[in-house]
Amino acid sequence: MPEIKIKNVTKKFGKFVAVENLNITIADKWFVTLLGPSGCGKTTTLRMISGLESPTEGEIYIDDILVFSSEKGVDLPPAKRDVGFLFQNYALWPHMTVDQNISFGLENLKWSKSDITNRVHELTELLKIDEFLDRYPAELSGGQQQRVAIARTLAPRPKVFFMDEPLSNLDAKLRMEMRTELKRLHRETNSTFVYVTHDQLEAMTLSSRICLMKEGRVQQYAAPLEVYNVPSNKFSAEFVGNPTMNFVEVECQQAGSGNIQLAADDLLFTFTPVSHPPSLKTGQKLVLGLRPECIRLSEEGTVQGSIYSALPSGMETTVIVKIKTTLFTSVVFGGQDFPVDGEIGIQLDHDNYILFDKGSGENIAAGSLTVSIREAGT
C-alpha cells in the first residue's frame, strides 16, 4: 500500500533554500495538507514528491520504491511514479474538449476505446460534468473547469493524488461546496491525498494530518485538532484558527512549582499548569496565548472593560474587548449584537491557555488562568 517517505530532503534554488531537511511520512489513505504562508516551500515539496522538481539532497520513497535519491543518483520521472497532480490553475489543455482532456492520459496507457469511454462516463457522472463532454475549457465556468481537472487527474486511478491549491481560484461559495466533495472523493477513491494550501480553514476541515511549514522548515506535523489545541509553537498557534488567538506579552514575576505569576503592562495573570510544571526564570519574557472562544464575556467578569468593536455574522459574533490598553478578541455564539463602547467584563474559565517562550516561540505549558488589573506600582 502506498506510503510516502521523505527523508532529509533539501531543495535549493541557487543560494535560496526553499525546503530544508524535510522528514515526513505520509501513511496510506491519509489526507495530508501542506499548510503555510506563501513562499514556505509547500508547493516545492509537492512538486518534489511528484517528480516535477528534483531535490538537491535527500531521499523519497513512494510505496517502498525509491523514487529519488541524491546519493544513489535515482530520479524517476513523474510518469513512473504513478501519481496524479491537480494544478492550481487546472492546466486544462485549451485546444481539447472535456472528453479529450480526460481521455488523454488513458490513451497514453493504451486503454481500449470502450474502457476509456466507460471510465470517462463514470468520472463525469461522479463529478456531474457529463453534459459538457464536447465543450472546450474556455466555455466552462471556474467550478466546472475544476471538476474536469479532477476527472482528468483521477482517470488513470493514481495511487496518490497531489493537489496544489486547487480551490484558490474559486469563489467562496463554490470553495465550500468543493471542500465537501473533495472529502467525499477521498473516501470514495480510497487513495492517498497530499494537498497544498495556505488556507488554514481548508487544512483544518479536510485533512487527517496537517504539515505546517514556515520558511522551508516543518513547524508541526499532527492531526488538525492537535495542531489547534496543542500548537507546538507560537507560529502554529497564530497560523491556525480564525479569529486568531489572542497573544499577550508578559514577564514572569514569580516562578514556583505551583502557580506562576505573570505581569503584562497593566494586567496581572496567575497561570496554573495542567501538566508538569515548566521551569521558568523570574524576569523571563513570555507570551500568553488565549483562543477567542476561551474568553467568556460576562457582566460580572473578574476584570471589566469596554466593547471596542463587535462584528455579528448571524451565527456568531466576534467581539473585541478593551481592558485597560489590551485588546482581547472573543467569540460569542448565537445572533447577538453588542453596543460599541458598552461596558463588559471577561472571564477565563478554561484550562487550555498556552504559555510560549517569547524568544524561541516554543510552547512551554498549557494551563488555567486568572486575571486581575495591575495596580500602579506593583
Added chain:
Amino acid sequence: MTFRHGYKSFFRKPENVILVCLITILIYLILVPLFSIVNDTFRVHSSELMRIKGTAAGDFTTYHWKSIFAGKYSKNIFYQPLFNTLWISITTCFIAICMGGGFAWLVTRTDIRYKKLISSLFILPYIMPSWTLAMAWLNFFKNERVGAPGLFTAFTGIQIADWFAYGFFPITIVLGLHYAPFAYILIGGILRNMDANLEEAAQILKTGRWRIIRKITIPIVLPAMLSTVLLVFSSAMSAFAVPAFLGTPVRFQVLTTQLFRTLNGTSPGYGYLIALVMIVIGAIILLTNQMLIGKRKSFATVTGKSSNISLVNLKKFRTILSIVVLIWLLLITIVPLITFAIQSFQISSGSFKAENFTTLFWLGEGRPDVLSGEPGILRNKYIYIGLWNSVRLSVLISLLAGTAGLLVGYSVVKKRGSLWANTLDRLSFFPYLLPSMAFGAIYLSMFAVRRGFIPSLYGSFAILVLIGSVKYLPFASRAGINAIFQLGKEIEEAAVIFGVSWWKRMVKIIIPIQRASVLSGFLLPFISSMRELSLFILLVTPSTKVLTTMLFQYNEKGWDQYANAIILFIVLVVVLLNAIVNKVTGASIDKGIGD
C-alpha cells in the same frame, strides 16, 4: 440641441479628438493613394506613347491589364516572377519557422548554455539590413560570372555552381535567416508565456516527450505560428534588395525587381499594376491573419499564473549542442561583417597578397585608375551627405511615427471595442501589409503632381519622411497600444480625479511609467528606416540620396569595395545604437515585435 451637446462632449475627450484626426489623416495617406494607383493602371503614361498607338498621355486604356495578364509576354513579365515570388515566400517561411521556432524552443525550454548570448546573436540578422547577408553570400560564393571570384573559391579553388551562388537557393536561405529572428521572437514569446503546467500535466499522465510536443505544445503555439507564417510570407514577398543582389546575375526575377525595372524604365503602367497585385496579396494576408487572431482568443490559457518551468535536460548533448549553436550563430552574424571589412580593404577581391591591401576605399583621395577616381568613403562628401540624409530622415520618421503610434495606442485602448477604435487599429496596421516597393510606387503616383493643398512632393525630402512615417506606423502603434494597455486605466483615472490636464497626464504619468515600451515605439521606426532600401529607392533623387540607396548604386556599378564599406558602416551604426538605447532605457527592438 442634444446633437450639439453630444457633439461638444464627444470632442471634449482628447481620445476622441485624436481618433478623428488620425483616421482622417490615415485615410488620406493610405486609402486615397490606393485609388490613385488603381487609376494609374488604366492611364496611358507619357513614356508609353510609342507602344500604345493613337493615344495621348492620360487617356483611359486597358492596355496594361491586357498585356500583363493575357499578353504575349505575360509569362516573362508577370507570371514567372509571380511564381518565383510565391515559391520564395513559401520556402522562406519554412526556413524561418523551423529555425526560429527551433531556437525559441531550445532557449525557453531546455538547459542549453549561453542563453543570453544566443538570444542577442540570433536577433542580430533582423536588426541588420536584410541585404547584409546577401552581400556576405556574394562575398563568399560569387563566381566568375560577376568578375572576381569570392572568398570560398579564392581559398579552396573550387568553382561555385550558378544555382548555389545566385537565384532561388541563396535568396531563400538569406531571407530565411533574416526572418528567423522574427519567428524566434514571436514563438519564443508564446513559449515563455505558455503555462508550463500544461506540459507538466501531460508528463504526469505518462505522455512521452514527442507526444507532448506533438499534442500539447505545437497545437497551443500553432495560432502564433500561423500568424508568424503570414507575416514572414508578406515580408519575404516584398523583399527587394536580396533578390536584386542575388537574382540579377542569373536574371532571376521576382515581382519587386520587376516592379523596379518597369517603373524605372518605360512601362510605369505595368509597374503600377504589379504593385496593385502585391497589395491585393498583402490585403488577403492581413484578412487571414485578423481572422486567425480573432480565433486565438479562445486559445488564451484559462486562468492562473504560470509557475517556474522545469527545463528539458539535454544531458550529454548540452555542451556540444551549445557550442554548435554558437558557432553557427557566429557564422551568420560576425563572419559576414568580417568579410565586409576584408573586402573594403582589397583592391581586387580574392587576392590576399600584401600589396593588394589598401586603405584607399576608406581614406584615399581617389585614384583615376581605380573605380573612376571616387574618393574613399571617409573623405567622400557624397557619403557624408548620404549619411546626414539617412540620420536626418530616420530621426524625423522616428519622431513622427513614434508620436503618432503613442497617440494611436492611447486612443485605441481608451475607446477599446468601439467602431472608431477598431477602424484606427486596422488602418494603422495596414501599411505593414503593403509591400515597401509597391507603397513607394503608390506615393510616386499620388504625389507626383499637386494634390489639393499638398504641392507636388516628388524629389523632395518631405515625401521620404512622409512615406517612412506611414510605413513604420504599425511598429510604433503596436508598441503604443502595448504600453497603454499594460498600464491599465486606473492609473490615469487617479490623475483625472485630481483634475490633472491631459497633456500633463501624458508627460508626467503615462510616458514616464511606460518609458521602455514608448521608447521602443520610437526606436523601431528609427532602425527600420536607417536600413531601408526598397521603400525609398523609387522616390530618391540625387539631392535626397540616403546611404542605402547609394550602396545599391555602388553595387549596381560593381564597386564592391565601396558597397562593403558602406554596409559595414550602416550595420555598425544600427547595432551600436540599438545596444546603447537598450542599455540606457531597457527598450529593445525585440520588445515591440514580441508582444
